[in-house]
Every structure is written in C-alpha cells, then in structure tokens.
Amino acid sequence: MPQGTLCNRQPITTEEALKTLLADKGGAIYYQEMKELDVDTDLLWDTVQKTCKSRTRTWLEICAHCGMCADSCLFYRCSGRDPEQVPAYKIQSTLGEIVKRKGRVDNAFMRRAMDYAWGRCTCCNRCGTFCPHGIDMGVMFSYLRGLLYSQGFVPWEMKIGAGMHRVYKAQMDVTSEDFVDTCEWMAEETEEEWPGLCIPVDEENAEVMYTLNAREPKHYPEDLAQAAILFHLAGVKWTVPSEGWEQTSLSMFAGDWEACRQQVTHVFDAIERLNPQLVIGTECGHAHRGTVIEGPYWAGRPDGKAPRPYIHYVQWLAQMLREGRIRIDPAKKIKEPCTLQDSCNYVRNHGLANYTREIMSYIAEDYREMAPNRENNYCCGGGGGLNGIGRYRKERNKVLMTKRDQILATGASLVIAPCHNCWDAIRDLEEEYHIGIKWSFLKPLIISMAIVPDHLKPQDGDDE
C-alpha cells in the first residue's frame, strides 16, 4: 500500500483530518497502516542531498567508533549497558545507513529508525558534549526525525501534535477565542483575592508580552493566573497576544520543520504587532528552545534572534527577586531539602544555569545540587516528546531511573522543575517508583512566599 488513510506522507492541515486521526485510539490503525507504508526513496535521497551538508556528513564520516558517548546516554545507562543503546550506534545504524545507502531503505528499516529516533533518544544533546570530535548526536537525531516525518514514519502523537500546530496554531485544540476566554475567566477568578489584577489581551507597547504553553490554558489555567499574580506583584505592565500566545513546538519534536516555521512566525508576528519592550516565556524548556533558540532560524532571521529581547521565565524571576520587585518573606522560605532540575533545553542548550541557582538562593534554605548538574545534567527522561508517546511508554519509564537516582542521592523531598516536560517526567517517576518526593514549578512557590504589599491586599470587608 503506497499511502494509508491515516498514516501517510501528508501533514495534517485540516481540523477534520486531525479529528479523524485522533479518533484512532492509540494509533491502532495508524501503526497498522505504517507497516505497509512505502518509502519514497527518491524523495528521501533528494532531501538528504539538499539538507545533509558538510557538518552532518563529517560527523557521520569521522566518528572514531570509540564509544566514549556510551555512558553519557541515559538510555544506555538504564538498559543495563545495552550496546545497542550507544548513541553512536543508534545514529550510525539509522541516519548513517540512510546516507550510506543513498536513501534506498525499506519499510522495516524506517520503522526501526522511528523507534530509535523517538524511543531511544530525547535529543538532550548530552552525548555531543562527551564526544572528542564534537559530534552532536542529538542534533542528528532531530535531523533524522525530519527525514522520517517527511516519509510518514512518525509516532501517532507527534503527527497529531504537529497537526495541532498547523490547524490551531497551538499544540492543543485551544483556539484564540478559547484562550481569550480563559484569560477573562482567570482574571475574574483571581481578582477577588488580588484587587486590580487583570490579564490584558493585545495591549500595544506594553513592558512585557507573555507567551505560554497551551497546556496551561487547556489543563492548568491556574498557571496563567499565577503568572498574572506575579506580574501584578512586580508591578509590570504586561499583555498576552490573542494570537501568537503559544510558545511551544511539538512540531520540533515531530521534525515537521514547516510547522515549526509557521508556529514561530505566529509568535513573532504578535511581537511585531504589539511591540512590547520584552517578551517572557513560561516555565517550559522546549518552548524556549523552539521559539527563542531555534525559532528565529526557522523564521529566517539572519541574526538568530527574536524581534525583541525574549527571555525565559527564570531569567525574569531572578531579576525581579534581585531587584526586590518581588520580595520573599524569610519566614516562608522553603525549609525542606530541595533540589533543582536543570532543563536540557535552556541550561545545556542556552546557558541559564546561574539564573535558576540565583532564584534558589533567595527562596530555599536547604538547596541541594544534583550530581551531575548544570550543563552536564541528565535529561529528566521525558524530553524530546518522549513523555507524550504511548508506543514508548515502557522505554520512558525505564529511563526515568536516572533522574530518580539523582534525586534520591540529594536526599531532597522537593524537586523544583521549571519546565513542563521535566515536571511531567518527575511527576511520573514518583507515580512509577514511589520515592516520596513532591515536585513544583516556581510560580506557585514564589506566590506562597512572596511579601504582598498592603496596597495590593484585598481591602477589609471585601471578602466578607
């Protein structure tokens, strides 16, 4: 069968197609169809020739096969040192073979490559920092994902995720109206306790434009309320755009580069339209990667920068605490031993390790570092989309062991994870392994310990 009805080379571009694919529970038919899906080898080779340039070809060619990347990979560590989990082997036997065979690979090869690209790598880029030649296998796996996506060999959830971005301009079915409604609803809910608080939509020339992860309006609207409270506390003139508010990019995990371009363009258009001085993204790692680090390139910006300064939430929070615009009640600082999860996307890949540590110095009395940490930290186990792919749930749960052991070694009972995927992975590892920890984003913690100036408190009798 050349192309399936659900599993095929076409990206999802209509709501109808998206709903049809979603209706196939767990992708049962989708994966069945994938077994018959033809590989367009000419297209594959053509794509490789156009996009696999000297950097990637050199990486594949000069790999010394030394195995120094093995221990750096959490999949290798958690599989009882299975040689088939060595990063160099994983990429050489997939992308390396595609290049070597000039794209002439078959269906079984492509399905195996898919299982490797999404089920055996979280694109955390740690292995690349352990290779003497500087061969970044995470970067190559991301590239491989793009090749696989273009041939239709992509996990069901990833195809849906990329489709969501194309259809709803967000990773979930949250429309512009839904989003604005949620803003109004959260502002109403919160206003009682925080008089004067509002969530301004589409305000031009604000000090700050705030961008989010669609999960927040969809499943955790209180996160949006918490962001509003902290902006209110800090006295920041802020706004959210009614369109272009979604900062994440499941299309990046899927390897759908056109959807990546579209998504980041929505955000950059909002920035141009509203002209804020600064853009702040929520506590998410891959959203920052997708929009601030990689996004400008997808949007074709030669300086590699967003149209305005665009920072991660932890950068803003560190600044507010440093400048005393948000003040912490010393009596309410975190007393229990706590540790911090370094997100690969903005720590290894964007150098923000000092900001989170600065925040910890203001809020925690017994802060403990994981080992290794900072740029050298391990992926939580759920990055690169792995958290969300049912087909690889077993593999995901297994690699959570690395983080579990790192956390246990600190003796911490609270793990602060300013990243959605890390937060999910740590929640799931607690469910899976019951090690008795709590986990949290920064926003609720900061609100619980911030000093509220009198003029921001509800007036006496207001809440009677």
Add this chain to the structure above:
Amino acid sequence: MRDVYSLLTGPLLGISLLVFFGGMAWRIFWYIKGLDWRLERVAYRPYMKRGLKGAVQSIWRWLVPYGTHSWRQHPFFAGAFFLFHLGAIFVPLFLAGHMVIMERQLGFSLPALPQIVSDVLTLGTIAAGGFIIARRLALPEVRILTTLYDYFILCLSLAPFVTGFLAAANAPGYDFWLLLHILCGELFLILAPFTKLSHIALFFMSRGQLGMDYAIKRGGEFRGTSFPW
C-alpha cells in the same frame, strides 16, 4: 635498492605530501563551504568573534589531556589516546632520520628529536595502538561500533611505526623494513584525506563548529564563550 630508495624518498614522497596537504586543504575548504547558517541554525557571521573564541576554546580544552569531563570519565582510554597521538604527531614531524631527508630535499629541516625520545614515543604509540585494538575487542559498547574499516585505519596508522621501529633498531632485513616503512608512510599520507584519517584536519573543523554553535546560539551570551566541556 638505491634506486628504489631514491624513488621512494624523492618523487613518490613529493606526490604523497602533495596529496596529503592538498587533500586536507580541500577537505577543510569543502567543510567550511558546506556550512549553512539556516540548516545548522547558527548565525555564524553576525557573531563571528564570539563564535571563533568558542571554537578555539572548544579545540583547546579537548587537546589538553584530561581537560574535559569526558576525558576524565575515561581515564585509561584518554591515556592511550594521548600517548597514541603524541607519537603519531611528533615522531613523523621531528624524527632525526626524517630531518635528514628533509634537509636533502628542501635544503632545510626542523629541529630533530633525540633518538631515545623518538624511540620511546614510537613504542608509546605502538603500545597505545595495541591497547586501543584490545579495547575494541573487549568492550561491548565499542565492539558494536567497530567495523573492519576501523581496524584497517588502525593498521594503516601503526604500520609506519612498527616498520620504522624495526628499521631503526637494525632488525634483520633492514633494507626491507626501511623500504616498507617508507611505503607505509606514503600510503598513509595518500589515503588520509580520503578516509577517516581526514580527522587530522576535520577534527579542528568539527570541534570548532560545535564550539561556535554553543558560543553563538546555545548560551554563549549567558555563560560566556567557554562551554564547560
């Protein structure tokens, strides 16, 4: 014998060196020409200065024995690696015997290593090469990556050292070892640009590029150009 020797150390040596240096230059040119700011998503041009600093730092840290996490995490392999490359680089460049040929062909030469130092470095390279081969066979995570090609490259690299050492030690069949040594060395030079040995030049490209990537896009503006390799 003399004719063969003259041929090997004359025109053939010239051709070998030409292929080696020309080939390596071509590989470097091709590498840089193939870089693409949009595909790699690295804005090389606007941040060239910061990028080059990152590149130099990335190369330097990995050239220092035990200078990176990764070297420190693999102490034995790192030891063998540096021992192997120390001899592989310094002996061919500064061996007294090579300097004699250089003087004759070019009219000048580089300072020569004392023979004892060359001998020790040569033995170090051979021993380290043996260790690297044994490691390939012994460790499952290395064995799975290893192909016949890897052994070929190792043999190609070690052959000039083994034959050269035998010749220098005046082993029985001196002439044979000497000619074989020269032949192996020239074969190495000729094949290097077309094989994995191109890493002699491309290591600096690849290592430098990742340093630029981290310095320009992946956090250089926050952590400084020096990534904690």
